[in-house]
Amino acid sequence: MNMAVSALRDTPAVPAPALAVRGLRASYAGREVLSGVDLALAAGEVLCLVGHNGAGKSTLLKILFGLHPPDTGEVVLRGRALKPHPSFMARDGVAYVPEGRGVFPGLTVKEIFTLALWSASLGAGEGRARIDEVLELLPKLKDFWLKRAGQLSGGQQQMVSIGRALLSRPGILLLDEPSIGLAPKLFQDLMAPIRAIQQRRGMSILLVEQNVGEAFAVSDRVVAMKSGVMIYEGTPADLADRAKLLTLF
Template identity: 75%
Template sequence: MKPAVDKALGRLRASGPAPSPAGLVPAIAVAGLSAGYGGRPVLSDLSLSVPESEVLCLIGHNGAGKSTLLKLLFGLHPPTGGTIRLRGTELVPHPSAMAAAGIAYVPEGRGVFPGLTVKENFRLALWSAGLKGGEAAARTEEVLVILPRIKEFWTKRAGQLSGGQQQMVSIGRALLSRPSILLLDEPSIGLAPKLFQDLMAPIRALQQQRGMTILLVEQNVGEAFAISDSVVVMKSGQVIERGVPADFADHARLMELF
């Protein structure tokens, strides 16, 4: 791990436990954030805060920069400007440091290893997190209680599963680390609304039980709003509106924002 990342992570660990939901320090805060690809800007001077212990749904047109933002927050793409703070501590994100700090990321497109069985996908995630023995078994059982349908295809190769089953495996694998912050990128892709509800309902229940923070990027706004505490609308790399789900109940107005 790079020295700068080690130092930032050390400051983060020294900062103590996360504040209560009523606290003033957000789980994640970015200010003046800019990024792009090959000289083409995607995010431009973006500022955003994600409250502790809430589900924030990030919506916007294709290309608005939503997925890019999640990649920046997990350290998968470098910003060209601005700052990122994790519970008040400024740092340069790096995947290993963010994972160690309790952040899990589920990418768009599920990201399972298709040639491995579901059990092997879980074992790989546990190994990566440094979990073994009784602790690994306990974490596995914990996830299988939250998402019990995974047991039905436990020994099947992930590449043979349906889209909904793969998404369940991908999210379950992320939950093995007991994250305090979960970054979810388009979990409903390829899923019928009912399947999306069945997938997200236990995640919402777990979030409320543990006080987990979730940043959810989603195009299926109706279903996503049902499990969200707040909503942020992005357009052309910037935040243009923020509110609670009820503020966006007018479908016509919502489409104008896109």
């Protein structure tokens, strides 16, 4: 047997990224926001996406979940190109936590979770198990379980929004600026258990975040975006030099 062919056969296949975009371009009202973006989120990694305000980070997440149409380019989920739509992405194990939380202010936390379980068509037994799982992960939810979301602090609302997303046991989690309105310690308390369950389940997380110190502590890799294009890829350790980090913003 030809040795080159034999070696090729023995080389393990590289797994497809959990989620990827290729040549992505997008605009708002005729103004280009993303300019040919390529990005790959590996299976089982936490990828932190940083950049200045208006760089296009939130737009990218909205496109990935099907909330904004790209002009051109391709979205690939586990090796399969598709046109994202929120219902399809949720069905395929993708959860999205938007900037600004998006909770229903007139509903209690319990009602918000019950509604999420109903929309996922989960039975009572399975639903109870999912709620118990999230409450174990984020036990502080119990303190305001029967309060209306509109009465909660920003940090509490953020916890509700993330807990609701975790109810679906997603394989891929898209988090847009989860630290907004949170003190650093609260952000640590929120992200540490998420990192733990991510490692236990092999979940992939794309984290858009400005609080880089806390975000890097739970991330495997970092990419930076500037004015709609990717300008950097590396590890959190590569950016320990603050001067180097500041060049990305």
